[in-house]
Amino acid sequence: MEDVRAWGMWFKMKCKTKPAAEGAREPVVAFLLSLFFLSGFIGVHLWLRIPAEAALQFARRDAPTMTGIDVLEAENFVTFAGKRIGLITNQTGIDRNRRSTIDLLAHAPGVKLVALFSPEHGIRGIVDERVASTADAATGLPVYSLYGDDVRPTDAMLAGLDALVFDIQDAGVRFYTYITTMGYTMEAAARHHLAYYVLDRPDPLGGGRIEGPMLDRERTNFAGYFPMPVRMAMTIGEMARMFNAENKIGCDLHVISMQNWQRQDWFDGTGLPWVNPSPNLRSAGAGVLYPGLEILQPGGVSVGRGTDRPFERVGAPWIRDAELVNYLNRRSVPGVRFEPERFTPDSGLYKGEMCAGARVVVTDRASLESMRMGIEIASALAKLYPGKFEVGKMIALVGNASTIKRLENGDAPAAIVSSWKGELDAFRKMRAKYLLYH
Numbered sequence: 001m002e003d004v005r006a007w008g009m010w011f012k013m014k015c016k017t018k019p020a021a022e023g024a025r026e027p028v029v030a031f032l033l034s035l036f037f038l039s040g041f042i043g044v045h046l047w048l049r050i051p052a053e054a055a056l057q058f059a060r061r062d063a064p065t066m067t068g069i070d071v072l073e074a075e076n077f078v079t080f081a082g083k084r085i086g087l088i089t090n091q092t093g094i095d096r097n098r099r100s101t102i103d104l105l106a107h108a109p110g111v112k113l114v115a116l117f118s119p120e121h122g123i124r125g126i127v128d129e130r131v132a133s134t135a136d137a138a139t140g141l142p143v144y145s146l147y148g149d150d151v152r153p154t155d156a157m158l159a160g161l162d163a164l165v166f167d168i169q170d171a172g173v174r175f176y177t178y179i180t181t182m183g184y185t186m187e188a189a190a191r192h193h194l195a196y197y198v199l200d201r202p203d204p205l206g207g208g209r210i211e212g213p214m215l216d217r218e219r220t221n222f223a224g225y226f227p228m229p230v231r232m233a234m235t236i237g238e239m240a241r242m243f244n245a246e247n248k249i250g251c252d253l254h255v256i257s258m259q260n261w262q263r264q265d266w267f268d269g270t271g272l273p274w275v276n277p278s279p280n281l282r283s284a285g286a287g288v289l290y291p292g293l294e295i296l297q298p299g300g301v302s303v304g305r306g307t308d309r310p311f312e313r314v315g316a317p318w319i320r321d322a323e324l325v326n327y328l329n330r331r332s333v334p335g336v337r338f339e340p341e342r343f344t345p346d347s348g349l350y351k352g353e354m355c356a357g358a359r360v361v362v363t364d365r366a367s368l369e370s371m372r373m374g375i376e377i378a379s380a381l382a383k384l385y386p387g388k389f390e391v392g393k394m395i396a397l398v399g400n401a402s403t404i405k406r407l408e409n410g411d412a413p414a415a416i417v418s419s420w421k422g423e424l425d426a427f428r429k430m431r432a433k434y435l436l437y438h
Helices: 003-017 024-047 054-062 068-076 101-106 178-191 236-246 284-294 321-330 372-386 392-396 401-411 411-419 419-436
Strands: 084-089 112-118 141-146 163-167 195-199 211-214 229-231 254-258 313-316 336-343 355-362
Touching: 068 101, 068 195, 068 254, 084 101, 084 178, 101 112, 112 236, 163 178, 178 195, 178 236, 178 254, 195 236, 211 372, 211 419, 229 372, 236 419, 284 355, 284 372, 313 336, 321 336, 321 355, 321 372, 372 392, 372 401, 372 411, 392 401, 401 411
Parallel strands: 084 112, 084 163, 112 141, 163 195, 195 254
Antiparallel strands: 211 229, 313 355, 336 355
16 A cells, blocks of 8 residues: 555656646646556566465466376376386377377387277277277287276286386266276286376366265275265376275376366366267266266166267156256256256167156356256156156165165255265365375
C-alpha cells in the first residue's frame, strides 16, 4: 500500500505543477502514463512475492508432460546400454510423437531388445478374448502372451534376459488387468534376479481423488492384484513401488519417472496422445465413467459394449428407460445427468437385443465421483427391478463383501459410500509413502 500511495502523490504533484498553458490534454497524458508505470510496478511487486514453489508450478504448466519413454529417449537410452531387454507393452507404449516403444528400443544404440510380452487384448490391443503367443511382424521378435495359456512369464520366456521393461498405459482402475500383469512380471523378475524398469505414465483420471471400496484381501485375483480402492489415484510407477514393498516382492525395481506431470492433471491436460488402452475404452471422457459403470455389468446390464459408445450408457431388455432416468435424475447425482436411451449391442451381453436404459452425460467432471454414481445406479436397479438385477454378482469387480451386503439390504447409497471412509483413510496414509509426484 505504501508503494501505491507514493505513486498517487507523484501524480498529484505533476498535476499541480504543470503550467496551464500546456493545455488540458497534459493531465490526461500524465494520468495514462502513471497508470502504465503503476501497473507494471505492481505486477513485478506481486510476482516477487509469489513463493518459489508456486512460480515453479506455473512454469511447469507451460512444459509438456514427458512419460518414461520420452525421458529415456531424451537421454539416448543410456540406462539400457548393454542390456538384453524383454519389453512388456502394447499399443499404448508410444512416445509423445506416437513412435512405438518397440521400435524405439529395437533401434536404440547399445540396447538389445530380445523379446516382447503382451497383456490382455494382445500386443496391438484389439483382441477381446484369450491371446496366443506369436511373432512381431515388424521386428521378428517373439511376442509372449500373458493372457493366454500363461498369465505369468515362464522360465523359458525369461531365458537370456538382463531386465524386464514395462511400458503400458493403464486406466487408473483397480480391476484393469494390466496392473496385475505388472505385478506378476515383477514377481518373476525377482525370482530370476532380473532388473525391472517401469516407464511411468499418468493416471488418466488424475492423481488426487481416491474412490470406491477396498478390495477384500482374500479376494485378490487377476482382476484385483492388490488390496486397494477401485480408483487408487496412483501412476503405474507409484503402484509398482507400493507392490514391491507391501507385497515384499524384493524386485530390483527402477521407475523412470515422468517430467512435468502433477497430481491434478487429467489425461487430456497432459498434451499426450490418446490411444485406446483396450477395444472398448475409446476416449478419456468414457474413462471417467468407466469405474462406476463397469461394476454394473456382472449384475446383468449392458454398459454399451458392442455399441458406438461403450461406458457411456447402461441398459437391458427389462429396463423401462423413462422410469430409470426419472428416478436417477431425482437423486441429483453430482457431475452427471441421465437421458433415456435405447440401443442394440452387436456383441457381448444382450447381443442383438433391444436394450432400454440411460445415457450418462457428464456435466461437471470435477464434482463427479464415478463410484458413488455406480452405487446410485446399482441401488436404483435393485429397487426398480428386483429379481432382474443381481446385486450379488457385482462382487466380481466391486471386490468388497460389505458393500454388496449393504446394497442387498437396501441401504442408502450415501451411507454405503460413507462406510468406506475408514479403510480409505488408512490406504491414503500407506499410499503416501510411494508417491513420486505432487
